[in-house]
Amino acid sequence: MLRRLSVNQPEEFSFSKTNLKWAKAQLKKYPKGRQASAVIPLLWKAQEQEGWVSKPAIEFVANFLDMPEIRVLEVATFYFMFHLKPVGSKAHFQVCGTTPCMLRGSESLIDICKARINGKQHAPSADGSMSWEEVECLGGCVNAPVVQIGSDYFEDLDKVSFEKLISDVESNKSPVPGSRVGRFSSEPSNMTKKYSRKKSSSENASIERYRG
Numbered sequence: 016m017l018r019r020l021s022v023n024q025p026e027e028f029s030f031s032k033t034n035l036k037w038a039k040a041q042l043k044k045y046p047k048g049r050q051a052s053a054v055i056p057l058l059w060k061a062q063e064q065e066g067w068v069s070k071p072a073i074e075f076v077a078n079f080l081d082m083p084e085i086r087v088l089e090v091a092t093f094y095f096m097f098h099l100k101p102v103g104s105k106a107h108f109q110v111c112g113t114t115p116c117m118l119r120g121s122e123s124l125i126d127i128c129k130a131r132i133n134g135k136q137h138a139p140s141a142d143g144s145m146s147w148e149e150v151e152c153l154g155g156c157v158n159a160p161v162v163q164i165g166s167d168y169f170e171d172l173d174k175v176s177f178e179k180l181i182s183d184v185e186s187n188k189s190p191v192p193g194s195r196v197g198r199f200s201s202e203p204s205n206m207t208k209k210y211s212r213k214k215s216s217s218e219n220a221s222i223e224r225y226r227g
């Protein structure tokens with residue numbers, strides 16, 4: 016699919032003080048002359064800061080890493096994880112529509128997005144707070160169907176749990192990432208009890224990841 020930059024662009028981009036410090040620290044991870052390897056983390060940080068990746072952000076990252084702008088543009092337009100136009104201010108729902116998720120009901124999740132957010136993907140809801148898109152496999156097929164918001168995965172969704180997820184976002188709650196059927200990670204569903212003996216019911220592997 017051809018991915019183009021938004022026709023509406025901000026005048027400029029620069030990292031916040033905190034993110035600039037973080038970006039400079041990233042450069043130290045790579046051997047001298049290989050700093051261009053930091054292009055994906057830096058674009059991701061730009062997206063975390065602004066919600067999407069603008070042309071000025073691409074130019075900023077290119078300048079920061081001493082790379083030709085066209086090479087950063089290639090990366091930003093190749094990976095679907097980078098949003099090339101503004102997304103919902105509260106959440107952008109990336110709904111997996113690949114076969115395992117589709118067989119487990121992702122089409123009904125897309126219907127909900129159309130009804131509650133916008134009939135078209137990549138277009139904002141009426142108040143601009145939410146947007147959605149159908150994406151290819153998110154790599155969480157065992158817990159299909161899966162929806163990604165930012166860095167968080169919401170798994171084992173069905174119509175009811177997805178409606179609740181949207182409602183929670185609407186009302187400024189912070190939905191807990193992870194399985195919606197009590198799985199700790201991706202164990203067989205008939206083994207959730209065994210795992211829940213080790214973990215409290217409010218925990219799952221996604222939360223464990225945050226706690227390190």
Ligand code: FES
Nearest residue numbers: 111116153155156
């Ligand atoms: S098919 Fe949906 S996560 Fe892989």
